[in-house]
Amino acid sequence: MATITYREALNQALSEEIERDDKVVLMGEEVAQFKGSYKVSEGMLEKFGSDRIIDTPISEAAFSGLAVGAAMMGMRPVVEFMFWSFCYVAFDQIFNNAANVRYMSGGLINVPIVFRGPANGGTNVGATHSHTPENFAANTPGIKVICPATPADAKGMLKSAIRDNDPVCVMENTILYNLQGEVPEENDFIIPLGKANVVREGSDLSIIAHGKSVHTALEVAQTLDETNKVSAEVVDLRSIRPLDTETILSSVRKTNRVLLVEENKPFCGVDAQIAFLIQDQAFDYLDAPIKRVSAIDAPQAYSKSLENAQIPNHDRVLRKAMELI
Amino acid sequence: MEGLHHDTIVDGEEDDSPAKEQNVPVEEERVGDVRSEDFSEKQINRSLTPEERVNLYEQMARIRRFEERSLRSYQQGHIGGFLHLYIGQEAVAVGAVSVMGEDDHVITAYRDHGHALAVGMDMDECMAELYGKKTGCSKGKGGSMHFFAPDKNFWGGHGIVGGQTPLGLGIAYALKFNKKAGSCLCFMGDGATNQGPFYESLNLASLWNLPVVYIIENNGYSMGTAEARHSAGEPLARRGDMFDIDWSVSHGHDVYEVRHTINDALERAHNESRPSVLEIVTYRYRGHSVADPDQTYRSKEEIEEYKKSKDPINLYKEKLIAEGYLTEESALEIDRLAKEEADASAEFAQASPLPDPTELMDDIYWETDNPANKTSQGTMFFETP
Structure with a gap:
C-alpha cells in the first residue's frame, strides 16, 4: 500500500490502462500539454505521446461524439470533461448516442467508453460549473454511473470502468483531488462497479451517501459517537448504476433507521430512488421514516457563505440524524 | 419553387450570390434542363463493367420499390412511428456506396433505408424492422430511423438531426488511429448543416486531418422549411471553406456524377487523409415523413416537374438504353423483380413473430x-x- 492522492490515483489508473491496452486513449480539453486542468493527467503526454493523450478544442459535442464513434469501432476512449457541467453541450452524444446505440442496433454495436471529470459544487464557481448530474445519467438505461469517494476507489473503479464494455460515467470531485489515502500498488488492483462499501460499522442508524457526502457522513458519525453515544453505520454507495441494493438493505435491516445524504439536488435525486427502494423492500424493518439531506434546492450559489449553507454540511446532517434517534 | 432555388433561377430574378465559384457547376439550370457534362466519360465510370452498370440500376430500382412498398404498409397500419422515405434520392446512396473500398464506412441520418439497402442489407430484415418484428435488423428495437449493419461497415441510422456528424468523425478517427487507408462517408441532410456539432466536427476534421467525407444530401427542405428560409450563405457546402476543407456542389440525379464526386473525395481521404464537404443536390418526392402534410410548403407541380425531368432512375435507365447496356424489356424485368422482392419482404415481415x-x-x-x-x-x- 502506498499513500497517494485521489488525483494521483486517477493518474495511475489511466496510465496503467493505457499501458495495458493499446486501444485506450485519453482526450479532452487541456489534458496533454497543460497536464490537465486539475493536473490529473500530469506526465502522461511525455510518457505516452500525443497519439494517446489528446488535447481537444473546446467542442464537447464533437469530441464526445468522436469518442463514441471511435468506441463503436472498437477503441476504448476516455473522455475528460473539465467539469461534468460541460457535458450539457454534449448531451445528445452521451445520452442519445453512447447510451442507445447498442439497444437500437439490437446488440450489434458496443460502446466501451468512459466519460470522466469532476461533478461537484462547493468551489465558488457558480451555477454553471457546479452540476452533479449523476441522477440523470443514472436515469438513462445503457449508461453506468460511479462516484468514487476515496483514492483507492478512484483507482480501482476507474480501471474497472475503462475495462468495461459499456459506457461508464465517472463522477469525480475537485475537492477530493488532494485527498490522501492508501491505495494498493499491484497493477491488477480493481474494484468492481456496483459494490457498495460499509466504511464505518454501526448499529443505531445507517447513513447512506455517495461522493464527497461520504466524508461528511463519516464526520457526523464520529460526532454522534463521541457526543451522543450513537453508533452510526456509514455506507458509501460508490456506484449509482449498477446499485448495490443488497448492502443498502442489509444495513437498514441491521440499524432500522436511515439517513440519506447527497450533494445532488433533491427532486428526482439519487436518494429519491434509494428511499423508494428501502420502503419497498425493507419497510417492516424501519423504526422511523427515512430522512434525507441533499443540496438546498436552488441553483448552485456563488458566494461562499451561500454555498456552504447549500451543500450538506456537518451541522445540517447532524441535526437531521438527531431527528432520527 | 422555393425549395429548388438552390438549383434554379426563378424567372425575373438575377442570381448574383457570391457563392458561384469554381466549385459550383458552371452552368445555371432551370428545372427541366439537362446538363451537358457527361460524367460517363470520367475514369471511375468508364471502368464500369456492363454488369456493374446494370447493377447500379438494379440497386436504385430496389430502393424505390422497397420504399413504395413500405409506404403501402404504413398506410395499411403495419408500420408505426415515422417513415422518412428516400424516393427521389436513390442515386446518391447507390452512387456513393458503389465506389467504396473495403475500409470505407458509412453513417447516415434518419432517412436511412436507401443507404441500408445500398450497403447490402437485406430487404427482409429492413422491412421486418419497420414492422417492429423480432426478425428485424435491430430486433424491432430501432425502427425506421435506426438501421445498423456493422458487418457491412454501416453504422446507422441516427434519429437526431446532425447527431451523427461527430460519430462519423470518430469512425474516421478510429480508421486513422488503426492506420487503415479508409474513410467514413457521413451522410446528412441540408437541415443538419445548421446544427452546432456539425461545425465542431468540421473544425476537428480539418485540424486533425481526418478522412471523413460529409455528404450533404440537399433535398431543398429541412422538414418543411425551404433552404431559402433555413440557411444563409449559399451554397451550403461552402461552409467547409472556413475550415480549409475542400468542398463542392454537384447533382444527385446522375448516378455517374455522384460516383465521380464521391470518388474524388475518397481519394482525398485515402491519399491525403483530408476531409471533404460535398453538397449533392437532390429532391425527395414524399413528405419529410410520410405522415406529414406535403402541400403546406411546396406545390404538386414542383414535385411533378422534378419527377418528369430529373428522376434519377428514369434518367439512368435512358442513359443505359442509349449506351446499349439495357433494353426497355430488361429494365422492366429488373423493376418487376425489385417489386417482387419488396412484396416478399412485406410478406416476410407480416409473417414474422413480434x-x-x-x-x-x-x-x-x-x-x-x-x-x-x-x-x-x-x-x-x-x-x-
Whole structure:
C-alpha cells in the first residue's frame, strides 16, 4: 500500500490502462500539454505521446461524439470533461448516442467508453460549473454511473470502468483531488462497479451517501459517537448504476433507521430512488421514516457563505440524524 | 419553387450570390434542363463493367420499390412511428456506396433505408424492422430511423438531426488511429448543416486531418422549411471553406456524377487523409415523413416537374438504353423483380413473430447480455417485465 492522492490515483489508473491496452486513449480539453486542468493527467503526454493523450478544442459535442464513434469501432476512449457541467453541450452524444446505440442496433454495436471529470459544487464557481448530474445519467438505461469517494476507489473503479464494455460515467470531485489515502500498488488492483462499501460499522442508524457526502457522513458519525453515544453505520454507495441494493438493505435491516445524504439536488435525486427502494423492500424493518439531506434546492450559489449553507454540511446532517434517534 | 432555388433561377430574378465559384457547376439550370457534362466519360465510370452498370440500376430500382412498398404498409397500419422515405434520392446512396473500398464506412441520418439497402442489407430484415418484428435488423428495437449493419461497415441510422456528424468523425478517427487507408462517408441532410456539432466536427476534421467525407444530401427542405428560409450563405457546402476543407456542389440525379464526386473525395481521404464537404443536390418526392402534410410548403407541380425531368432512375435507365447496356424489356424485368422482392419482404415481415416483452431487457448493456463474463455487481435494472 502506498499513500497517494485521489488525483494521483486517477493518474495511475489511466496510465496503467493505457499501458495495458493499446486501444485506450485519453482526450479532452487541456489534458496533454497543460497536464490537465486539475493536473490529473500530469506526465502522461511525455510518457505516452500525443497519439494517446489528446488535447481537444473546446467542442464537447464533437469530441464526445468522436469518442463514441471511435468506441463503436472498437477503441476504448476516455473522455475528460473539465467539469461534468460541460457535458450539457454534449448531451445528445452521451445520452442519445453512447447510451442507445447498442439497444437500437439490437446488440450489434458496443460502446466501451468512459466519460470522466469532476461533478461537484462547493468551489465558488457558480451555477454553471457546479452540476452533479449523476441522477440523470443514472436515469438513462445503457449508461453506468460511479462516484468514487476515496483514492483507492478512484483507482480501482476507474480501471474497472475503462475495462468495461459499456459506457461508464465517472463522477469525480475537485475537492477530493488532494485527498490522501492508501491505495494498493499491484497493477491488477480493481474494484468492481456496483459494490457498495460499509466504511464505518454501526448499529443505531445507517447513513447512506455517495461522493464527497461520504466524508461528511463519516464526520457526523464520529460526532454522534463521541457526543451522543450513537453508533452510526456509514455506507458509501460508490456506484449509482449498477446499485448495490443488497448492502443498502442489509444495513437498514441491521440499524432500522436511515439517513440519506447527497450533494445532488433533491427532486428526482439519487436518494429519491434509494428511499423508494428501502420502503419497498425493507419497510417492516424501519423504526422511523427515512430522512434525507441533499443540496438546498436552488441553483448552485456563488458566494461562499451561500454555498456552504447549500451543500450538506456537518451541522445540517447532524441535526437531521438527531431527528432520527 | 422555393425549395429548388438552390438549383434554379426563378424567372425575373438575377442570381448574383457570391457563392458561384469554381466549385459550383458552371452552368445555371432551370428545372427541366439537362446538363451537358457527361460524367460517363470520367475514369471511375468508364471502368464500369456492363454488369456493374446494370447493377447500379438494379440497386436504385430496389430502393424505390422497397420504399413504395413500405409506404403501402404504413398506410395499411403495419408500420408505426415515422417513415422518412428516400424516393427521389436513390442515386446518391447507390452512387456513393458503389465506389467504396473495403475500409470505407458509412453513417447516415434518419432517412436511412436507401443507404441500408445500398450497403447490402437485406430487404427482409429492413422491412421486418419497420414492422417492429423480432426478425428485424435491430430486433424491432430501432425502427425506421435506426438501421445498423456493422458487418457491412454501416453504422446507422441516427434519429437526431446532425447527431451523427461527430460519430462519423470518430469512425474516421478510429480508421486513422488503426492506420487503415479508409474513410467514413457521413451522410446528412441540408437541415443538419445548421446544427452546432456539425461545425465542431468540421473544425476537428480539418485540424486533425481526418478522412471523413460529409455528404450533404440537399433535398431543398429541412422538414418543411425551404433552404431559402433555413440557411444563409449559399451554397451550403461552402461552409467547409472556413475550415480549409475542400468542398463542392454537384447533382444527385446522375448516378455517374455522384460516383465521380464521391470518388474524388475518397481519394482525398485515402491519399491525403483530408476531409471533404460535398453538397449533392437532390429532391425527395414524399413528405419529410410520410405522415406529414406535403402541400403546406411546396406545390404538386414542383414535385411533378422534378419527377418528369430529373428522376434519377428514369434518367439512368435512358442513359443505359442509349449506351446499349439495357433494353426497355430488361429494365422492366429488373423493376418487376425489385417489386417482387419488396412484396416478399412485406410478406416476410407480416409473417414474422413480434418480439416478446421480456426482450425489452436484452441488448442494453454488453454485460447483462454476457452474464458469464460479468464483472460488475449490484442491480442494473429497476423495473423489468
